[in-house]
Amino acid sequence: MDSLTLFFTGALVAVGIYWFLCVLGPAERKGKRAVDLSGGSISAEKVQDNYKQYWSFFRRPKEIETAEKVPDFVDTFYNLVTDIYEWGWGQSFHFSPSIPGKSHKDATRLHEEMAVDLIQVKPGQKILDVGCGVGGPMRAIASHSRANVVGITINEYQVNRARLHNKKAGLDALCEVVCGNFLQMPFDDNSFDGAYSIEATCHAPKLEEVYAEIYRVLKPGSMYVSYEWVTTEKFKAEDDEHVEVIQGIERGDALPGLRAYVDIAETAKKVGFEIVKEKDLASPPAEPWWTRLKMGRLAYWRNHIVVQILSAVGVAPKGTVDVHEMLFKTADYLTRGGETGIFSPMHMILCRKPESPEESS
Numbered sequence: 363m364d365s366l367t368l369f370f371t372g373a374l375v376a377v378g379i380y381w382f383l384c385v386l387g388p389a390e391r392k393g394k395r396a397v398d399l400s401g402g403s404i405s406a407e408k409v410q411d412n413y414k415q416y417w418s419f420f421r422r423p424k425e426i427e428t429a430e431k432v433p434d435f436v437d438t439f440y441n442l443v444t445d446i447y448e449w450g451w452g453q454s455f456h457f458s459p460s461i462p463g464k465s466h467k468d469a470t471r472l473h474e475e476m477a478v479d480l481i482q483v484k485p486g487q488k489i490l491d492v493g494c495g496v497g498g499p500m501r502a503i504a505s506h507s508r509a510n511v512v513g514i515t516i517n518e519y520q521v522n523r524a525r526l527h528n529k530k531a532g533l534d535a536l537c538e539v540v541c542g543n544f545l546q547m548p549f550d551d552n553s554f555d556g557a558y559s560i561e562a563t564c565h566a567p568k569l570e571e572v573y574a575e576i577y578r579v580l581k582p583g584s585m586y587v588s589y590e591w592v593t594t595e596k597f598k599a600e601d602d603e604h605v606e607v608i609q610g611i612e613r614g615d616a617l618p619g620l621r622a623y624v625d626i627a628e629t630a631k632k633v634g635f636e637i638v639k640e641k642d643l644a645s646p647p648a649e650p651w652w653t654r655l656k657m658g659r660l661a662y663w664r665n666h667i668v669v670q671i672l673s674a675v676g677v678a679p680k681g682t683v684d685v686h687e688m689l690f691k692t693a694d695y696l697t698r699g700g701e702t703g704i705f706s707p708m709h710m711i712l713c714r715k716p717e718s719p720e721e722s723s
């Protein structure tokens with residue numbers, strides 16, 4: 363082979379690798395680049411160990427005895443997955459029903475805007491985003507409602523990502539992000555005009571504890587909406603396949619046991635809320651939320667190869683391959699949960715804190 367042929371072959375291979383890693387890499391266009399995958403706040407050499415610790419804690423979700431340890435392991439989980447989520451999904455870490463003729467991006471935004479429309483807040487009012495991730499919903503909601511949004515997440519890496527995104531979007535005047543535990547929030551009683559949580563309170567070992575905290579910080583008369591992860595009426599505990607699917611979802615999503623849909627309103631009432639509306643947003647005529655997951659399968663294979671290459675050459679931390687493989691399997695369990703109808707990630711509950719405590723009794 364003469365030197366000119368060698369040069370062009372080399373250039374072609376280099377362009378091919380660049381295209382595979384950097385162009386094909388981000389499944390979601392605005393996500394992270396594959397070459398920037400990290401273990402969040404965990405140093406690169408500790409990612410693999412942290413993954414092993416996470417896995418042994420959440421392997422048997424129903425048997426988690428020490429509920430106090432859950433927030434720490436949820437924090438570890440988000441250190442491990444945040445970059446992969448941003449890279450392969452985008453800045454909103456939740457599902458939404460598909461909308462014919464609309465992109466995933468638009469369907470996601472509409473699902474988020476619905477939350478803030480339900481709690482009826484006015485521009486300038488202060489609302490709380492319970493478990494805010496890297497702030498995809500927060501930015502959509504602030505732009506749509508012009509309310510001031512305060513987000514809380516247990517994961518410091520997400521706080522930094524969210525602040526960076528807020529600034530880039532020119533929304534840092536409307537959006538504030540706090541690092542903290544939603545089971546003990548650093549906010550005054552009766553200080554918010556509204557609150558919402560999108561696919562986040564499922565991480566609480568006891569739903570009652572997080573609902574009680576939200577109730578405490580809301581002003582009397584104000585509203586709270588939540589999109590909850592639940593098992594539906596189709597779930598049968600005696601069906602081995604159902605149990606396998608639900609357990610697969612729990613262990614791959616850091617969940618200390620999924621709740622039955624009937625428990626949600628019961629818990630909200632128990633802490634003092636009145637129920638304004640309750641609806642499974644996944645039920646027909648809504649289009650399936652899991653089609654996006656299913657359609658991505660080919661991209662996940664490609665991502666898997668990308669992660670393996672980056673990990674082998676030392677660009678991505680060791681352990682990233684394990685984390686990616688876990689998510690890969692989780693995507694399958696989630697799809698099966700959706701297709702069988704035994705699981706919903708969007709059981710919506712809209713509640714109001716009564717004007718006076720007597721009103722609720």
Ligand SMILES: C=C(CC[C@@H](C)[C@H]1CC[C@H]2C3=CC[C@H]4[C@H](C)[C@@H](O)CC[C@]4(C)[C@H]3CC[C@]12C)C(C)C
Nearest residue numbers: 446447450451455456561615662665689690692693
């Ligand atoms: C609410 C939660 C998270 C919900 C979803 C945002 C995530 C659940 C499963 C995740 C993913 C699964 C497969 C990944 C794929 C293998 C990878 O190549 C690219 C990223 C995934 C698509 C990833 C993206 C986010 C999810 C869909 C829980 C945690 C309560």
Ligand SMILES: C[S@@+](CC[C@H](N)C(=O)[O-])C[C@H]1O[C@@H](n2cnc3c(N)ncnc32)[C@H](O)[C@@H]1O
Nearest residue numbers: 454455456493494495515516543544560562565
């Ligand atoms: C699946 S993500 C959803 C994020 C965001 N709502 C969205 O839709 O993009 C769940 C979020 O809940 C947060 N979370 C889980 N347990 C928490 C806790 N105990 N205190 C505060 N945040 C918590 C996680 O850090 C993460 O940001």
